[in-house]
Amino acid sequence: MDEQARIMQALGGVSLAGHSVQGGMALPPPHGHDGTDGDGRKQDIGDILHQIMTITDQSLDEAQAKKHGLNCHRMKPALFSVLCEIKEKTGLSIRGAQEEDSPDPQLMRLDNMLLAEGVSGPEKGGGSAAAAAAAAATGSPTDNSIEHSDYRAKLSQIRQIYHTELEKYEQACNEFTTHVMNLLREQSRTRPISPKEIERMVSIIHRKFSSIQMQLKQSTCEAVMILRSRFLDARRKRRNFSKQATEILNEYFYSHLSNPYPSEEAKEELAKKCSITVSQVSNWFGNKRIRYKKNIGKFQEEANLYAAKTAVTAAHAVAAAVQNSQTNSPTTPNSGFQMKDEEFQLDSAENKNTLLTNMFTGSSGSFNLLNSGDMFMSMQNLNGDSYQRAQVGANVQSQVDTLRHVISQTAGYNDALGGNPMYSPHGLNGNGGWQDATTPSSVISPIEGPGSVHSDTSN
DNA sequence: CGGCATGATTCTAT
DNA sequence: ATAGAATCATGCCG
Numbered sequence: 001m002d003e004q005a006r007i008m009q010a011l012g013g014v015s016l017a018g019h020s021v022q023g024g025m026a027l028p029p030p031h032g033h034d035g036t037d038g039d040g041r042k043q044d045i046g047d048i049l050h051q052i053m054t055i056t057d058q059s060l061d062e063a064q065a066k067k068h069g070l071n072c073h074r075m076k077p078a079l080f081s082v083l084c085e086i087k088e089k090t091g092l093s094i095r096g097a098q099e100e101d102s103p104d105p106q107l108m109r110l111d112n113m114l115l116a117e118g119v120s121g122p123e124k125g126g127g128s129a130a131a132a133a134a135a136a137a138t139g140s141p142t143d144n145s146i147e148h149s150d151y152r153a154k155l156s157q158i159r160q161i162y163h164t165e166l167e168k169y170e171q172a173c174n175e176f177t178t179h180v181m182n183l184l185r186e187q188s189r190t191r192p193i194s195p196k197e198i199e200r201m202v203s204i205i206h207r208k209f210s211s212i213q214m215q216l217k218q219s220t221c222e223a224v225m226i227l228r229s230r231f232l233d234a235r236r237k238r239r240n241f242s243k244q245a246t247e248i249l250n251e252y253f254y255s256h257l258s259n260p261y262p263s264e265e266a267k268e269e270l271a272k273k274c275s276i277t278v279s280q281v282s283n284w285f286g287n288k289r290i291r292y293k294k295n296i297g298k299f300q301e302e303a304n305l306y307a308a309k310t311a312v313t314a315a316h317a318v319a320a321a322v323q324n325s326q327t328n329s330p331t332t333p334n335s336g337f338q339m340k341d342e343e344f345q346l347d348s349a350e351n352k353n354t355l356l357t358n359m360f361t362g363s364s365g366s367f368n369l370l371n372s373g374d375m376f377m378s379m380q381n382l383n384g385d386s387y388q389r390a391q392v393g394a395n396v397q398s399q400v401d402t403l404r405h406v407i408s409q410t411a412g413y414n415d416a417l418g419g420n421p422m423y424s425p426h427g428l429n430g431n432g433g434w435q436d437a438t439t440p441s442s443v444i445s446p447i448e449g450p451g452s453v454h455s456d457t458s459n
Numbered sequence: 460c461g462g463c464a465t466g467a468t469t470c471t472a473t
Numbered sequence: 474a475t476a477g478a479a480t481c482a483t484g485c486c487g
Contacts, residue, residue: 238482238484286478289477293477
């Protein structure tokens with residue numbers, strides 16, 4: 001554009017002095033220069049070219065002075081009228097080139113996509129905090145923002161680049177437009193330029209710049225598409241959870257075998273613990289429940305393993321609790337989870353219940369896992385026998401009753417244990433479904449007294 | 460490479 | 474909206 005300006009200036013400044021062409025308008029060749037003396041003409045052209053080439057050497061003042069000189073030239077009005085006349089004749093053909101600027105469908109598509117992807121349009125994010133807020137606003141909890149944080153971060157990066165570039169282009173466009181308009185206005189003193197033409201020139205410039213913008217938008221769209229596909233691929237690609245994560249999930253599953261439906265809070269906690277998403281936790285439990293149910297026998301070993309693990313964990317916890325019982329306020333050991341909801345505390349109590357039962361039945365060293373309600377349930381299902389809860393319940397019950405007393409004096413688990421002395425395994429019923437499947441274990445009535453028979457015992 | 464394990468997705472029923 | 478069930482697709486291991 002510098003060049004263009006220079007040339008325009010050169011033409012405006014030089015052409016009249018050189019008695020030649022001005023402002024791109026064709027003039028009839030001056031008389032006497034009809035090719036008879038080729039050398040002289042070449043000389044003239046050479047002069048003009050030289051002047052054009054050296055125009056940059058002129059100072060601004062020099063150029064202004066020259067321009068002023070031209071404007072004041074006595075022949076200027078005459079030339080101007082000639083130019084007007086010529087323009088009258090040629091103007092029509094120029095008009096024909098005018099076209100309506102209909103909205104480009106491709107550009108519209110790009111715009112729509114950028115808008116849909118949140119690249120253009122109102123500020124939807126930018127920062128991760130804002131992204132999280134947006135996720136929360138759309139109704140999806142923290143899950144989405146975690147899952148998509150990487151995607152969002154990349155998207156916001158693209159967005160930022162896009163806006164920076166767009167701004168740059170707009171600025172450049174405005175600058176150039178202003179410059180051209182000034183030039184044209186300036187030139188309108190020496191040649192006829194209507195405001196409409198200036199307008200047209202501006203629209204041409206804008207079109208050129210919008211085509212550049214379109215390229216930018218296209219590139220941005222491509223970047224978003226690539227990001228998207230990569231993100232989706234990554235999501236589709238299955239990666240096994242870490243061993244630790246699987247362990248944590250299994251621990252929870254088997255310690256809540258009676259009702260393996262973690263609450264939202266529990267899921268979030270598990271997700272955090274396992275460094276996975278909440279939906280992954282949900283998937284895992286969904287898969288686990290169904291696969292466990294399908295083939296309990298296959299999972300028996302695993303169940304035993306985790307029950308033992310849970311018991312050991314609880315053993316440490318209770319041992320600590322008993323040790324500290326004299327001095328400490330009640331603590332809530334909870335199998336490694338930092339759960340604070342009532343439901344989980346109850347389950348923790350269940351674990352202790354198992355442990356203490358084992359301890360008091362003399363099965364030191366190896367745990368009598370069958371005394372765990374959940375484990376019992378597992379065996380029952382494995383054998384396909386009817387659930388003889390009452391018998392075993394009584395067996396456990398006597399021990400638990402003893403223990404309740406001890407515990408109530410030591411760690412303050414009175415409520416939890418008192419509420420569920422039977423260990424109430426809301427387990428698989430005859431139909432192969434978990435009893436009270438949709439009811440969190442926390443709803444296990446704390447009012448039920450010892451020996452009361454839970455409704456699901458009939459299964 | 461085959462077969463099983465497992466995480467994800469989809470469809471259906473509630 | 475959620476769980477169950479079926480299914481897909483990939484990871485892993487012998």
